[in-house]
Amino acid sequence: MHTHCPYCSLQCGMTLQREGRRLEVAAWPEFPVNEGGLCRKGWTATGLRGHRERLTTPMLRDRTTGELRAAGWDEALDLVASRLQELQQESGADAVGVFGGGGLTNEKAYSLGKLARVALRTSQVDYNGRWCMSSAASASNQAFGIDRGLPFPLADLERAEVLVLVGSNLAETMPPAVRHLDRLRERGGRVVVVDPRRTPTADRADVLLQPVPGTDLALALGVLHLLDARGLADEAYLAARTTGWDDVRRVAAAWWPERVERVTGVTVGELHALVDLLTSHERVVVLTARGAEQHAQGTATVLGWIDVALALGLPGRPHAGYGCLTGQGNGQGGREHGQKSDQLPGYRMIDDPAAREHVARVWGVDPDDLPGPGRSAYELLDALGRPDGPRALLVLGSNPVVSAPRAAHVADRLRSLDLLVVCDLVMSETAALADVVLPVTQWAEETGTMTNLEGRVILRQQAVAPPAGVRSDLEVIAGLAQRLGSPVPFSDDPEEVFAELGRASAGGRADYAGIDYDRIREEHGVFWPCPSPDHPGTPRLFADAFAHPDGRARLVAVDHVGTAEPTDAAYPVHLTTGRVLAQYQSGAQTRRIADLPDTGAFVELHPSLADRLGAYDGEPVAVTTRRGRLVAPARVVDTIRPDTVFVPFHWVGVNQLTNDALDPSSRMPEFKVCAAQVEAVARAARPSPGEPVEVAR
Amino acid sequence: MSGTVVVGSGMAALRLVERLVERGHRDLTLLGDEPHAPYNRILLSAVLEGTHRPEALELRPAGWYATHGVALRTGTRAAALDLDAREVELVDGERVGYRTLVLATGSIPTLPPIRGMVRMDGTLHPAVHAFRTLADCRRLDEAVAGSRRAVVVGGGLLGLQVARALSVRGLQVEVVEGGEHLLRSQVGPAAGRILARDLRRLGTSTYTGARAVRLVTEHGEAGADVDGDGDGAVGLRLDNGYTLPTDLVVLTAGGRPSVALARAAGLDVRRGVVVDAQLRTSDASVHAIGDCAEHDGRLTGFVAPAWEQAELLASHLSGDDVTHTGSRTVARLRATGLDVAVLGDPEGARTLPGSEVVEVTNPLQGSHRSLVVRDRVVVAAELVGDLSRVGLITQHYDRGTVLGPHEPGHLLLGPPRPPVPGGTVADLADEAEVCTCAGVAAGAVRRCSSLEEVVERTRATTGCGGCAPDVRQLLAARPSLTA
Numbered sequence A: 001m002h003t004h005c006p007y008c009s010l011q012c013g014m015t016l017q018r019e020g021r022r023l024e025v026a027a028w029p030e031f032p033v034n035e036g037g038l039c040r041k042g043w044t045a046t047g048l049r050g051h052r053e054r055l056t057t058p059m060l061r062d063r064t065t066g067e068l069r070a071a072g073w074d075e076a077l078d079l080v081a082s083r084l085q086e087l088q089q090e091s092g093a094d095a096v097g098v099f100g101g102g103g104l105t106n107e108k109a110y111s112l113g114k115l116a117r118v119a120l121r122t123s124q125v126d127y128n129g130r131w132c133m134s135s136a137a138s139a140s141n142q143a144f145g146i147d148r149g150l151p152f153p154l155a156d157l158e159r160a161e162v163l164v165l166v167g168s169n170l171a172e173t174m175p176p177a178v179r180h181l182d183r184l185r186e187r188g189g190r191v192v193v194v195d196p197r198r199t200p201t202a203d204r205a206d207v208l209l210q211p212v213p214g215t216d217l218a219l220a221l222g223v224l225h226l227l228d229a230r231g232l233a234d235e236a237y238l239a240a241r242t243t244g245w246d247d248v249r250r251v252a253a254a255w256w257p258e259r260v261e262r263v264t265g266v267t268v269g270e271l272h273a274l275v276d277l278l279t280s281h282e283r284v285v286v287l288t289a290r291g292a293e294q295h296a297q298g299t300a301t302v303l304g305w306i307d308v309a310l311a312l313g314l315p316g317r318p319h320a321g322y323g324c325l326t327g328q329g330n331g332q333g334g335r336e337h338g339q340k341s342d343q344l345p346g347y348r349m350i351d352d353p354a355a356r357e358h359v360a361r362v363w364g365v366d367p368d369d370l371p372g373p374g375r376s377a378y379e380l381l382d383a384l385g386r387p388d389g390p391r392a393l394l395v396l397g398s399n400p401v402v403s404a405p406r407a408a409h410v411a412d413r414l415r416s417l418d419l420l421v422v423c424d425l426v427m428s429e430t431a432a433l434a435d436v437v438l439p440v441t442q443w444a445e446e447t448g449t450m451t452n453l454e455g456r457v458i459l460r461q462q463a464v465a466p467p468a469g470v471r472s473d474l475e476v477i478a479g480l481a482q483r484l485g486s487p488v489p490f491s492d493d494p495e496e497v498f499a500e501l502g503r504a505s506a507g508g509r510a511d512y513a514g515i516d517y518d519r520i521r522e523e524h525g526v527f528w529p530c531p532s533p534d535h536p537g538t539p540r541l542f543a544d545a546f547a548h549p550d551g552r553a554r555l556v557a558v559d560h561v562g563t564a565e566p567t568d569a570a571y572p573v574h575l576t577t578g579r580v581l582a583q584y585q586s587g588a589q590t591r592r593i594a595d596l597p598d599t600g601a602f603v604e605l606h607p608s609l610a611d612r613l614g615a616y617d618g619e620p621v622a623v624t625t626r627r628g629r630l631v632a633p634a635r636v637v638d639t640i641r642p643d644t645v646f647v648p649f650h651w652v653g654v655n656q657l658t659n660d661a662l663d664p665s666s667r668m669p670e671f672k673v674c675a676a677q678v679e680a681v682a683r684a685a686r687p688s689p690g691e692p693v694e695v696a697r
Numbered sequence B: 001m002s003g004t005v006v007v008g009s010g011m012a013a014l015r016l017v018e019r020l021v022e023r024g025h026r027d028l029t030l031l032g033d034e035p036h037a038p039y040n041r042i043l044l045s046a047v048l049e050g051t052h053r054p055e056a057l058e059l060r061p062a063g064w065y066a067t068h069g070v071a072l073r074t075g076t077r078a079a080a081l082d083l084d085a086r087e088v089e090l091v092d093g094e095r096v097g098y099r100t101l102v103l104a105t106g107s108i109p110t111l112p113p114i115r116g117m118v119r120m121d122g123t124l125h126p127a128v129h130a131f132r133t134l135a136d137c138r139r140l141d142e143a144v145a146g147s148r149r150a151v152v153v154g155g156g157l158l159g160l161q162v163a164r165a166l167s168v169r170g171l172q173v174e175v176v177e178g179g180e181h182l183l184r185s186q187v188g189p190a191a192g193r194i195l196a197r198d199l200r201r202l203g204t205s206t207y208t209g210a211r212a213v214r215l216v217t218e219h220g221e222a223g224a225d226v227d228g229d230g231d232g233a234v235g236l237r238l239d240n241g242y243t244l245p246t247d248l249v250v251l252t253a254g255g256r257p258s259v260a261l262a263r264a265a266g267l268d269v270r271r272g273v274v275v276d277a278q279l280r281t282s283d284a285s286v287h288a289i290g291d292c293a294e295h296d297g298r299l300t301g302f303v304a305p306a307w308e309q310a311e312l313l314a315s316h317l318s319g320d321d322v323t324h325t326g327s328r329t330v331a332r333l334r335a336t337g338l339d340v341a342v343l344g345d346p347e348g349a350r351t352l353p354g355s356e357v358v359e360v361t362n363p364l365q366g367s368h369r370s371l372v373v374r375d376r377v378v379v380a381a382e383l384v385g386d387l388s389r390v391g392l393i394t395q396h397y398d399r400g401t402v403l404g405p406h407e408p409g410h411l412l413l414g415p416p417r418p419p420v421p422g423g424t425v426a427d428l429a430d431e432a433e434v435c436t437c438a439g440v441a442a443g444a445v446r447r448c449s450s451l452e453e454v455v456e457r458t459r460a461t462t463g464c465g466g467c468a469p470d471v472r473q474l475l476a477a478r479p480s481l482t483a
């Protein structure tokens, strides 16, 4: 049976085969995104099946002992519903919050948003996608009037002549995508990587620029400066298809190469060479990922690189343009169907009266009964248990105790709730704090659609029966809705929910109305927008027009102001975070798969810095920020800037270091850079092998 | 929040106004004597060189000022200040009242004492050019067309930029520098010598330790021809007796703060307009920023500190409690074919007690690099001829990073190698991981006889494909099993 990998936004196609009682992963060579290739996360994806840590019964925290005890489903759901209602009666509808995830299927994301707005009538719903690609989403909406990660199929990259990757380490985070890069290079194309680390992706690049963390925007402004100075901007395209160039070039006039060099560390010579490369080819693609986006100026940074793409006349040209490499499995679909605090299904805005009208009609409720916009992810978590904040939280598909910035503070907020309900497969760090834990189905045990980084809607199909005792998220949502006295019914059948989602999205920016499960199976997925059954879907956007009413793209003038927490004498080193190949996100799934190596957190640092600190490869070092401290073994590598350390964020403790400064428009926290102090730890204080130790806060 | 008048509309003035606008100030007036809206002055030499379009100098679109409540008055020269009445008097007699006045009048070029250079009516001889404004740049640009030769007087940053620009434009260029070596206010003699050699290689001769004293005819005679009829050619006589025949003379002998208004109004003026840590002059409602200001006995002369002052003043005028503590400067030569970066004041810093100098000179490569280190912090640096590590050195300088004892050496010579497992792929232990995508160890590959078998049995090479070369090597090094 054909399905897709449970992890990242590439959503690699794979075949699942029953071999006796075992479920085996095999290649699906015809699926064009990965052509049968998988990384070790994909090959081992069935490893959670039958895992001894799988939860199979609801658990309730016993008031007297403080321990979790097993309970029946009815008891658990009745209790949750009645507690939520009590709290809402005491403190209003917004006393209940809902927290979703970018890994949930479209159907779940949709139902969760509907549960919040219709059954709970709370405005307090958001999801962890804010910590993924939200800056790119916000930038794309401003620039193009639409937010689809890639405006073309991934395989289009192969025919580009130059590919610029800003803050993406796809060779490690989505290895099967590299085939397209390799083919581009086999054809004579060139790859540019912008990253403070020389990553495995950079090893395959022709050009590597290693800017100071948090200065990608200054680099973009430097490119724009030279394009204008040297008369190399595509003025005809800018005049015919865009607005805003004049404001942008004036800001860029103040970013001459020597100033860019001082701020970014990228030399004048390197900048000129980059501009020469970009302007001597027609088919140039610029892609951003978390490295550029997870900043307090993330949206501005992406806008700066979109400005570069527009000044070069790229978007809309075949095998050229701008795109974002979304991170989470359903990072794309998860942001389109209403689990975001300011949105309704179909990428409609919740404060738009026409959007409310349409969605309310599909739902069978009065538009005036729909709540307005609520708090964004971090602000929602930060408000928990405060006088004006939610008193209860329902968490699906997320593990914020590990993944949120300033995570220790977030854990404190979660502890202060009257009621925390977590749906998960295993006892994640967040579930461990919950009053009620609901065991739910996973991946191959259920059916549902995802929308990959290309905007291609694909189908994950159920291959095995779930373990006895667990329910799907859709069943949990429907069960709660009914107990909460929802005015309208909730289906727990994915295909029915998808059809309803299609109707709700009809006419919106992300229009799924013409997509159904059969079409997805037959066509290797369908690209939205797809407004009707006879519409072919839209693999490529922007050939004729952009999605703003006037059909033009907007160049938005943005200026580099610097990171929220600059280094200083006490915290002199930049700390940046990211992923490693063998783990995924908070690691709740991947750390429990025996075949995936679990190294624990480590601290990558340059030999010069190691020498300064007296730190040795493999020996413990402590990384301290204004928010927390982590001890982990050093990895001394010359692939990182000497003024920067890197720590992968999959393990508890790492995000206790990161900064909760937010981007003003996407509300993305500044995961990718903060100021840190690093020191070698005496051997006596060495942590037990493989385990990072949180010493103090 | 109203009634702020800024005299001068250069780079400091615009940055101040931008920040004030961001913070909600309105009723701002910019008085600028140049006919243009604010533009990026420091790129004029690139315009001259032909690598920067003049239209790309402008720092804000024409409509920006009016829509943000800024009255921009170009071609408007302030003639006097009336501090008691709080008014600025313009050359045509108009008076402009202010609540807060900011002087951002920049600097004016120093005219070296060269006889015959300034004519009776006070204008420059037609063959002689200053280089400070866009108008100067245009005038020189037009003159380049009919010229073959140029002499640049002053071998500092600006002089070398102009010399290279004219040379790139095809002129035969000579540089006259009164000091003993080029860039003498920035670098030491060793670096200066390398620069002179680089220039010679690029076709430009330099005369150091020589002063231009008199404008004469091409053939060295004082007289009527100097008035610029005939073919326009002149001669520039040096104090060592040489006369350099040329079509153009460009004066780049430095500048001094433009303080005439302030001095006439009785404000405290030394070399520049004296300001305190809030950039206030001796009159509390008058401030000064940029090239014209003197803080703590120091002038600046660069954009970065001018902008820092502008930003600080905007905060101060918005009610924030801020203090100016001085700035770090990084001077970068913008000249095709010459690589120079000067951080801080290396010549001054190296003589201070406790300073240590780490230095690498490579005459073969034509590079000279030195770091002045005090208390393990890079406090100044000169980098000539090799800028490969300028990015990181600048970061450490700007952030005041406390370095390890070996790091200054790493900064110039390259970092130490990280610990690497030695040997080739073929030597890898059986447990060593070869394919990270599929998690395949060397031993598993060795147990296969062909790439096809590796793919089939281990899935190595099927993920990102990055391990394919290593897998091939392992297979090739496999001991042959056939007898």
Ligand SMILES: Cc1cc2nc3c(=O)[nH]c(=O)nc-3n(C[C@H](O)[C@H](O)[C@H](O)COP(=O)(O)OP(=O)(O)OC[C@H]3O[C@@H](n4cnc5c(N)ncnc54)[C@H](O)[C@@H]3O)c2cc1C
Residues within 6 Å of the ligand: B007, B008, B009, B010, B011, B012, B013, B031, B032, B033, B034, B041, B042, B043, B044, B045, B076, B077, B078, B079, B104, B105, B106, B107, B131, B132, B133, B158, B258, B261, B289, B290, B291, B292, B300, B301, B302, B303, B304, B306, B332, B334
């Ligand atoms: C060709 C050139 C290259 C340079 N290159 C660099 C470089 O690479 N890096 C760097 O950091 N710095 C460089 N500088 C120096 C830099 O330009 C100055 O430090 C900076 O412009 C200072 O800003 P300011 O606003 O104080 O002065 P300015 O930008 O000079 O502006 C002052 C303005 O006030 C006007 N003005 C003066 N008096 C009056 C009056 N009475 N009424 C009305 N208007 C008046 C002037 O005409 C001028 O327009 C360069 C300068 C020049 C000329």
